[in-house]
Amino acid sequence: MTCAHAFWLALLQGLTEFLPISSSAHLILVPRLLGWADQGLAFDVAVHVGTLIAVLAYFRHEVAVIALDWLQALKTRRSNPNAVVGWGVLIGTVPVGLAGLLLKDWIEAYLRTPQVIAAATIVFGLLLGIAERWHRGRRSLEQLTWRDAMIVGVFQAVALIPGTSRSGITIxxxxxxxxxxxxxxxxxxxxxxxxxxxxxGVKTLDLLQSGGAVNWDLLLLGVATSALAAYGCIGWFLRLLERVGMMPFVFYRLLLGGALLYFFWPSST
Known part of the structure; x- marks a missing residue:
């Protein structure tokens, strides 16, 4: 993989990780259309580190308050809205963690195909459109309940299907x-x-077990590019939501899913 390929793939990952448009759909479409080689496990780990840095940096104050209030609630056994959000994040992670442990090998073997990614991009894009069209939401995050956190967590587990979009399905x-x-x-x-x-963590374990060579220059480029792109994208997305809502992303997903079907359906097995 060249530096140019690393830069563009990291930029793509950073821009699509937190938008409701499926990063996996983009990362299969662009390299195959351009004839690029697979980026490898090490690079996948690097761009994940970059997006993690971005979300922690953007929400640093909120994460710090939630963490402190959660620890205080554990100590005093008196809950508060921030502590409930902290519990909600932990509870909402359980379904995807369990599903990942149980289904990881099966998903890798059977679901990482252009057909599945195209179908998921379209179907869950339409579901996002239905939620956007019919919702009359006025509840704030401070009103989060443990039941709601578990339900959203179950939705998040569905994102293990490539093309679903983790952010899209949880929203x-x-x-x-x-x-x-x-x-x-x-x-x-x-x-x-x-x-x-x-x-x-899972990808890091896979990388260690594979024993492959590591190009640290490309990994650092991947971390930095994906982090900067994701940080900017989070702020842009939150501002855009207040003005136009979700429908532009729904239409984009339908076009993307159609492109995947057009380019890959006849030749895929």
């Missing part, structure tokens, strides 16, 4: 539960922190 679940767009997006981003840690 969809929160909208169906009556949360406003900004609160749904904030909870989705907070949920991404332990999920990216888990995914990065």
């Amino acid at each position: 969809t679940g929160a909208l169906f539960l009556g949360y406003d767009r900004l609160s749904a997006a904030r909870f989705s981003f907070l949920l991404s922190i332990p999920v990216i840690l888990l995914a990065g």
